[in-house]
Amino acid sequence: MDGFSFSTDVRIRFAETDAQGIAHHASFVVWLEVARVAYLAAHAGGYQAIRDQGVEALTTEACVRYHRAAYFDETLRVWARCTDVRGARFRYEYRVERAGELVADGHTLHATVDRETYRPTRVPAWLAEAIARAESAAG
Amino acid sequence: MDGFSFSTDVRIRFAETDAQGIAHHASFVVWLEVARVAYLAAHAGGYQAIRDQGVEALTTEACVRYHRAAYFDETLRVWARCTDVRGARFRYEYRVERAGELVADGHTLHATVDRETYRPTRVPAWLAEAIARAESAAG
């Protein structure tokens, strides 16, 4: 996938479908989160490691464009990349594919806050560096 | 409803349906929780009040029997009663109805724990008394 070097697969659960017979659109928002968590596990020691250091990453925006319906038991590949780490903010972009076909794409924005005070706090340097390494490898 | 004096209504959301065209069975477990929260709001100052006093109520068992399918946009009435408050445990029983017709019934078991240590702690006396008052009124 052009510009993406990381992906994770999700299998559509029956509970994630709706009475239109397709995966409910809110399910995709959860799958993007699954991809972020897997990305951080692969590149930065995991999201729990970040939380353990007193930092929470809040989601401040989530946008998904749905191009094709997806169905129960299908396997979707969720490509994710982290871009624009700046101060206390970062951005993820996503492409969701089924056998190479675009099903959805989107982005999320995030803000890092102190876990106790919920005040904005800079993205920790080690995390910003881990992301920079991951994305430069994606070249 | 025989033996029940409290109920709350839920309207079935589209997101709660599945590809069988009916409300997904896990949705009912959430609705039972909605009924517990409403029950505590009506009788005991609300669940948040309990949490604010350093007590969490964990769910230790949840059982639902499904008698009829339920559909998008239907309004279900969830009857709830609290029974058997003993030590650090209590039990809820439920009937879920649609226009007087039984859709599901079930029960949940709960344990009260200290919010910091997660060790079992007796159901606070004021809560046990509020429940006793509520249920004796149901007589």
Next chain:
Amino acid sequence: MDGFSFSTDVRIRFAETDAQGIAHHASFVVWLEVARVAYLAAHAGGYQAIRDQGVEALTTEACVRYHRAAYFDETLRVWARCTDVRGARFRYEYRVERAGELVADGHTLHATVDRETYRPTRVPAWLAEAIARAESAAG
């Protein structure tokens, strides 16, 4: 609310919270849907009426911006308006408030399709007119 004439209230369920202690961001996507369904019930005979006429409304885009965290048991007011009904497409805009304070805003895009073939089909005239009436009343 400027430009909005319709709203519906949702009470945040415990199941909708996450380990950050706040309402999970995907929950908002479900609440926007709850507001759309309530809007159609108020203005156009309900979403089920639309489905009964052989039309499904697919969600083709969903975007939410989160301005403040929301918490268990809070009541949120979800303002919704339908804009830009064109051909087989329409758009909703939303503001989610807590006691008059902005918690989130966003929009969704939708496409109407034939329920059997899933091919695009124009928004039915009666529905477009019901929406136009609703929104002109909002003026």
Next chain:
Amino acid sequence: MDGFSFSTDVRIRFAETDAQGIAHHASFVVWLEVARVAYLAAHAGGYQAIRDQGVEALTTEACVRYHRAAYFDETLRVWARCTDVRGARFRYEYRVERAGELVADGHTLHATVDRETYRPTRVPAWLAEAIARAESAAG
């Protein structure tokens, strides 16, 4: 695991946690379904194959006992076995473990119905046989 020959792993998603900081109890009901679907994929051609033959399997009862809390990002192993295939009914039993430690157990009951009429229909012979083979292998 004594008496179980099939298991599937689930990784706890952030969206599946709640404000108690643990996996929400309704999430387990979804994981049991994930295990049933994986079991049928391993032993009987998949649940979609069953649906494709005009049969739906409804859930008529779901019970879960929670023994320990489970946390974000943990991997749980869900053991499942199908027992008591009789007429139009069958039963699953489950154990949910984390690193060999019991986290939850439970069962579900199911009824097979004709996909068009939703009338009870016998569990198809090929499915009953596939289940019998799977479970005798477990002996």
